[in-house]
Amino acid sequence: GDSVTQTEGQVALSEEDFLTIHCNYSASGYPALFWYVQYPGEGPQFLFRASRDKEKGSSRGFEATYNKETTSFHLQKASVQESDSAVYYCALGDRTGNTRKLIFGLGTTLQVQP
Amino acid sequence: GGIITQTPKFLIGQEGQKLTLKCQQNFNHDTMYWYRQDSGKGLRLIYYSITENDLQKGDLSEGYDASREKKSSFSLTVTSAQKNEMAVFLCASSIDWGGDTQYFGPGTRLLVL
Numbered sequence: 001g002d003s004v005t006q007t008e009g010q011v012a013l014s015e016e017d018f019l020t021i022h023c024n025y026s027a028s029g030y031p032a033l034f035w036y037v038q039y040p041g042e043g044p045q046f047l048f049r050a051s052r053d054k055e056k057g058s059s060r061g062f063e064a065t066y067n068k069e070t071t072s073f074h075l076q077k078a079s080v081q082e083s084d085s086a087v088y089y090c091a092l093g094d095r096t097g098n099t100r101k102l103i104f105g106l107g108t109t110l111q112v113q114p
Numbered sequence: 115g116g117i118i119t120q121t122p123k124f125l126i127g128q129e130g131q132k133l134t135l136k137c138q139q140n141f142n143h144d145t146m147y148w149y150r151q152d153s154g155k156g157l158r159l160i161y162y163s164i165t166e167n168d169l170q171k172g173d174l175s176e177g178y179d180a181s182r183e184k185k186s187s188f189s190l191t192v193t194s195a196q197k198n199e200m201a202v203f204l205c206a207s208s209i210d211w212g213g214d215t216q217y218f219g220p221g222t223r224l225l226v227l
Contacts, residue, residue: 043218093214
């Protein structure tokens with residue numbers, strides 16, 4: 001079945017560092033790909049999505065580009081802030097048969113030190 | 115914009131107890147979802163409802179019942195709480211069955227003693 005793999009379980013950075021969180025997927029066709037962010041005590045918040053090869057999604061300084069060839073959707077930010085500390089989830093939209101659901105990766109915890 | 119409200123925010127139950135979690139959304143979305151979030155296991159789909167009075171089982175439906183009596187509300191029942199169970203239950207909605215983007219509520223945190 002379809003799956004999402006996030007390579008890093010935890011990432012520790014200092015403010016103004018460059019961020020990359022790796023996300024690879026396994027699915028047929030062109031599933032929609034998503035990034036969500038979850039702050040402590042809250043539900044996941046939709047960050048952005050992309051649906052086509054080479055499409056870039058972006059929001060709040062974060063961006064990711066849909067890459068069909070490498071089956072990837074890596075999250076990047078040029079300069080992180082302490083307030084970016086959260087758990088980041090990559091997800092894909094599963095449209096197998098009559099199913100409509102999101103398949104999530106296990107999440108990456110980002111800790112940014114001031 | 116809209117909002118998803120989940121009640122209660124915290125739920126402490128006893129082993130074997132039937133527990134009900136409620137979710138309300140004012141997005142006017144057709145489709146609603148219940149996910150379970152466990153530490154180290156990500157989010158797993160329990161039930162979803164394409165429209166009012168519809169129910170579809172997810173990957174983790176055993177041990178749960180769901181009810182969608184109104185478009186704006188979706189309830190989840192833990193039929194028999196398991197001792198030492200600890201998880202967060204997240205409700206979400208999307209505009210319709212074809213819409214992929216889901217919007218989440220703040221969650222209900224369950225602890226079973």
